[in-house]
Amino acid sequence: MAEPEKPEASSISSQPSEPTPSPLVAAFQREHPDWVVQVIEALGETTLVVPKESIASICSFLKTWSETRFDFLSDLCGADRGVEEEPRFEVNYHLFSTTKHHRWRLKVLLNEDNIHVDSVTGVWRTANWHERETFDLFGVVFDGHPDLRRILLPEDWQGHSLRKDFPLRGYEPYSLK
Amino acid sequence: MGLENVIAEALPEVLTTRLDSLINWARKSSLWPATFGLACCAIEMMNATSARNDLARFGSEVFRASPRQADVMIVSGRVSRKMAPVLRRIYDQMPEPKWVISMGACATSGGVFDNYAIVQGVDKIVPVDVYIPGCPPRPEMLIHAVMMLQDKVMKESVRDRRDILEAEAREAVVPGTLPITDGSTARQNTLPETRPYTIASRHERRRSS
Numbered sequence: 001m002a003e004p005e006k007p008e009a010s011s012i013s014s015q016p017s018e019p020t021p022s023p024l025v026a027a028f029q030r031e032h033p034d035w036v037v038q039v040i041e042a043l044g045e046t047t048l049v050v051p052k053e054s055i056a057s058i059c060s061f062l063k064t065w066s067e068t069r070f071d072f073l074s075d076l077c078g079a080d081r082g083v084e085e086e087p088r089f090e091v092n093y094h095l096f097s098t099t100k101h102h103r104w105r106l107k108v109l110l111n112e113d114n115i116h117v118d119s120v121t122g123v124w125r126t127a128n129w130h131e132r133e134t135f136d137l138f139g140v141v142f143d144g145h146p147d148l149r150r151i152l153l154p155e156d157w158q159g160h161s162l163r164k165d166f167p168l169r170g171y172e173p174y175s176l177k
Numbered sequence: 178m179g180l181e182n183v184i185a186e187a188l189p190e191v192l193t194t195r196l197d198s199l200i201n202w203a204r205k206s207s208l209w210p211a212t213f214g215l216a217c218c219a220i221e222m223m224n225a226t227s228a229r230n231d232l233a234r235f236g237s238e239v240f241r242a243s244p245r246q247a248d249v250m251i252v253s254g255r256v257s258r259k260m261a262p263v264l265r266r267i268y269d270q271m272p273e274p275k276w277v278i279s280m281g282a283c284a285t286s287g288g289v290f291d292n293y294a295i296v297q298g299v300d301k302i303v304p305v306d307v308y309i310p311g312c313p314p315r316p317e318m319l320i321h322a323v324m325m326l327q328d329k330v331m332k333e334s335v336r337d338r339r340d341i342l343e344a345e346a347r348e349a350v351v352p353g354t355l356p357i358t359d360g361s362t363a364r365q366n367t368l369p370e371t372r373p374y375t376i377a378s379r380h381e382r383r384r385s386s
Contacts, residue, residue: 154259161293170293 022046024102027067032058045105052108055093056118056144062095062104063123070095070104073120076130078138080164087111091140093120110140119145137162197334204248204274205327208237211247211271213264216254218281218313225316232316237323244270249326250303251319255283256296268303276330278322279305282312 021029021039025046029036035058038049050058062070075094082088093106108117119142120127131142132151139160142148150157159166214222226232226240241247244267256264268277279299282288285308287297299305306329307322314322 152259166293168292 047105049107059123072096073124078134205330206236211250212240218253222253225319230316249276251278252284252299253280276306
């Protein structure tokens with residue numbers, strides 16, 4: 001993290017409940033207060049939980065904003081927080097700036113009954129295969145994706161295999177007839 | 178002055194033998210494997226042909242990149258479900274007669290990968306002649322398996338073609354229950370009216386026309 005740390009480094013232990021966000025996050029919150037649901041800063045990593053309706057505009061803003069310049073999507077992945085969790089699924093966007101050398105993680109939370117989120121392939125073209133992988137393994141549907149189909153599993157596969165309720169051995173024994 | 182002179186003096190000019198023995202001897206002496214490296218077992222398979230182990234001593238060193246030129250498929254490694262149709266297709270592209278060696282625990286039974294992504298034994302897809310245990314097997318074990326396969330080839334009969342067993346071959350067979358192809362199948366049943374190897378000889382075609 002090349003970004004300067006919080007000025008009161010000693011106050012982390014004194015008041016862990018409500019830490020002050022770093023200046024960059026604070027500037028982002030001032031710029032767009034409705035785009036930040038929650039800020040998690042731990043272990044030198046910055047995570048922002050953002051509303052899923054505006055993920056595409058957030059990403060395009062962070063890519064071009066002079067303070068952040070996240071010109072590189074280093075990873076995009078899904079996660080299943082558990083069958084009983086609500087919201088159950090999350091999609092993580094790992095952003096990196098090749099000029100400023102800092103990283104953010106954006107997190108979008110999704111319910112199982114409405115597992116749709118806007119695609120960010122219009123912002124970073126590398127998101128194409130990442131979103132296909134997340135769709136393949138978790139069943140997250142990315143609206144606006146140019147070619148959303150399975151990428152790792154066979155095309156006639158039933159289910160999404162990285163969900164917590166997917167059986168380890170699959171739904172049926174396999175033999176080629 | 179060479180060996181052939183000694184043999185020519187010691188032996189008559191005509192030898193009689195069984196046709197099966199001659200053909201099987203020719204087949205087993207040049208078993209050409211198809212290159213089908215799938216995982217870490219393939220490293221040991223490559224090593225089996227290297228200078229130290231030298232599988233070429235037993236007439237099996239020429240790994241062919243095309244299944245059309247191969248006799249035996251060495252399934253070396255875990256077979257994922259996405260790879261399974263590809264493997265079957267390559268097996269179907271190999272000309273008869275053909276044999277399969279299942280190399281290693283993963284190809285034989287799935288190994289430690291007891292999950293949805295890995296086929297639990299390649300014998301669910303293709304009929305296997307020799308299984309090799311190990312994770313991975315040493316090159317000596319692969320050479321031993323090739324020699325076992327050569328013994329098996331010597332017990333086969335020309336009439337006992339795999340085409341007869343095609344229906345059985347497509348079934349998912351339990352390991353060790355593959356029919357032994359020593360000619361007994363063809364002898365037990367009465368010989369079929371048409372030969373299983375379908376191309377009629379030139380004489381037969383002339384006679385029919």
